[in-house]
Amino acid sequence: MQMEEMRLDGNAAAGILREIFVHDMTAAVATCRGCGATGMVGGLLEYGQEMGAILRCPKCEAVLLRVVHAPDGMRLDPSGLALLMIPANALVT
Amino acid sequence: MADSPFIARGFHAKRAPAKPDRLPPGQYETRDFPVLSAGPTPRTALSKWSFAIEDAAGHSMRWSWDEFQTLPRETPTVDIHCVTKWSKFDTKWEGVSVDTLLEKARAAGVVEGDFVTAFSDGGYTTNLPLADVKGGKAWIAFGYDGAPLPPEHGGPARLLVPHLYFWKSAKWVRGLRMMQRDEPGFWEQLGYHDRGDPWREQRYQGDP
Amino acid sequence: MTIPHTAPARLEWRVARVTAVREEARHARTLVLDVPEWPGHRAGQHVDVRLVAEDGYQAQRSYSIASPPESTPVELTIERLEDGEVSPYLCDVLRPGDGLELRGPIGGYFVWETSLGGPLLLVAGGSGVVPLMAMLRHRHAAAAPVRETVPVRLLYSSRTVDELIYRDELTRLEGAGDVDVHFTLTRGVPAGWTDFQRRIDRAMLAEVGWPAASGARAYVCGPTPLVEAVANQLVELGYDPSRVRTERFGPTG
Numbered sequence: 022m023q024m025e026e027m028r029l030d031g032n033a034a035a036g037i038l039r040e041i042f043v044h045d046m047t048a049a050v051a052t053c054r055g056c057g058a059t060g061m062v063g064g065l066l067e068y069g070q071e072m073g074a075i076l077r078c079p080k081c082e083a084v085l086l087r088v089v090h091a092p093d094g095m096r097l098d099p100s101g102l103a104l105l106m107i108p109a110n111a112l113v114t
Numbered sequence: 115m116a117d118s119p120f121i122a123r124g125f126h127a128k129r130a131p132a133k134p135d136r137l138p139p140g141q142y143e144t145r146d147f148p149v150l151s152a153g154p155t156p157r158t159a160l161s162k163w164s165f166a167i168e169d170a171a172g173h174s175m176r177w178s179w180d181e182f183q184t185l186p187r188e189t190p191t192v193d194i195h196c197v198t199k200w201s202k203f204d205t206k207w208e209g210v211s212v213d214t215l216l217e218k219a220r221a222a223g224v225v226e227g228d229f230v231t232a233f234s235d236g237g238y239t240t241n242l243p244l245a246d247v248k249g250g251k252a253w254i255a256f257g258y259d260g261a262p263l264p265p266e267h268g269g270p271a272r273l274l275v276p277h278l279y280f281w282k283s284a285k286w287v288r289g290l291r292m293m294q295r296d297e298p299g300f301w302e303q304l305g306y307h308d309r310g311d312p313w314r315e316q317r318y319q320g321d322p
Numbered sequence: 323m324t325i326p327h328t329a330p331a332r333l334e335w336r337v338a339r340v341t342a343v344r345e346e347a348r349h350a351r352t353l354v355l356d357v358p359e360w361p362g363h364r365a366g367q368h369v370d371v372r373l374v375a376e377d378g379y380q381a382q383r384s385y386s387i388a389s390p391p392e393s394t395p396v397e398l399t400i401e402r403l404e405d406g407e408v409s410p411y412l413c414d415v416l417r418p419g420d421g422l423e424l425r426g427p428i429g430g431y432f433v434w435e436t437s438l439g440g441p442l443l444l445v446a447g448g449s450g451v452v453p454l455m456a457m458l459r460h461r462h463a464a465a466a467p468v469r470e471t472v473p474v475r476l477l478y479s480s481r482t483v484d485e486l487i488y489r490d491e492l493t494r495l496e497g498a499g500d501v502d503v504h505f506t507l508t509r510g511v512p513a514g515w516t517d518f519q520r521r522i523d524r525a526m527l528a529e530v531g532w533p534a535a536s537g538a539r540a541y542v543c544g545p546t547p548l549v550e551a552v553a554n555q556l557v558e559l560g561y562d563p564s565r566v567r568t569e570r571f572g573p574t575g
Contacts, residue, residue: 025155027149027151070150071150071198072152072197072198084153089304089306091306093319096303096305098304
């Protein structure tokens with residue numbers, strides 16, 4: 022995988038995800054529908070800069086989750102996720 | 115969101131507009147060229163690169179890199195406008211006019227639709243009306259500022275449609291697909307506008 | 323103070339008041355903030371800061387909380403980026419008495435608290451040291467028996483010596499015991515410099531980091547290229563990837 026200077030990680034999406042989910046989502050464990058890799062959302066690769074949050078699998082780079090906050094509301098496309106597991110001890114801020 | 119936002123004392127955008135008549139509503143001028151990507155930079159070798167114009171019935175016209183380089187080229191100087199509110203004036207490009215490509219595609223039997231979907235390496239797509247890539251308004255650009263287009267800005271080649279918001283100028287473009295219906299692309303599925311005219315501030319779905 | 327265990331229903335924007343500012347290093351400044359109804363936070367979390375101009379122009383950035391959960395004013399340390407839009411405002415224009423709109427605390431992955439244990443390996447590049455400093459300060463606030471169960475090693479990469487943030491405090495923490503601090507400079511060293519002078523690499527991590535067999539938890543924060551290189555190097559050295567947590571700050575400032 023090439024070094025991508027601009028990309029961030031799931032930590033950068035924590036704020037926008039917190040607008041949708043009651044819990045912090047960076048400690049949630051995501052399973053990639055593409056390659057089956059699992060890892061915490063905080064460790065996913067984040068693209069999109071100010072247009073929105075695009076979270077990609079660090080193993081296969083497939084899109085797991087996309088979020089855009091538009092004036093009429095928020096759109097979340099979770100179709101790249103096979104599973105999202107929110108551990109009990111993540112149910113705090 | 116608060117009803118009346120808190121105004122940060124003494125804060126303002128980095129640069130005041132120098133040419134207000136060239137700035138679409140809600141935009142600010144930048145002298146930088148910010149990089150915005152939805153995914154990692156593809157690294158397609160020129161020997162593997164091709165560009166195609168195709169329709170739903172399977173007709174297509176395709177060019178290899180070497181064939182593409184033999185096409186007549188233009189050097190448009192244009193203003194570009196990003197939906198994230200920065201605009202950059204007088205950017206200099208080199209590329210092949212989409213009109214040239216469409217003419218050859220038609221001759222090869224490709225049937226035009228009312229809409230096109232531009233598709234790129236890495237899976238990015240964007241949709242726009244066919245009319246917005248005709249009539250001297252769009253190019254497949256492989257040069258920027260007198261040098262080959264760098265990968266982070268969409269090289270080897272990107273779509274260049276400067277009269278629309280710049281997310282429509284798909285980086286790493288590999289083709290245009292004729293569509294009878296407007297099919298929302300990568301960002302449009304998430305709420306960005308199907309057309310994206312900065313002079314009408316068509317940023318999001320539903321903007322008139 | 324106790325770590326709160328109830329999640330607020332919404333993450334609200336609040337207007338904090340700047341009570342003091344502190345110049346930390348050549349390009350860095352700490353903002354001391356009084357945040358109304360601050361719910362408390364965990365070391366490693368961040369806030370989002372939003373600036374709105376009179377003409378409606380908005381900019382938003384994330385900043386790591388530098389202060390530990392134990393201290394009441396919330397502190398942010400801002401690195402001033404030459405071509406930045408927000409950091410020059412926060413470093414040059416903002417002054418005590420001003421309001422600053424923020425929301426937080428945010429984050430639950432890149433956090434550490436003493437109950438998670440150690441040993442702890444903290445690797446920082448540039449302003450990436452800020453959330454790690456919150457972790458160190460949190461650890462320092464714990465009782466000695468707790469601190470003794472969590473030895474810490476910090477490796478901190480900076481371009482030049484005068485860009486090192488918290489240098490004096492890090493030296494003091496090292497003197498207080500159980501904290502091992504190493505610096506590396508990548509763009510030139512002052513006369514008499516005895517610590518490292520190159521980009522962090524696998525050999526350096528092997529030399530001053532914890533061996534993987536120790537079961538150490540690693541937190542790596544800073545520019546994206548550094549974070550990715552270091553995380554890969556730690557895994558090559560045998561670290562379990564699930565014990566390596568990362569926070570990327572974007573391109574090198």
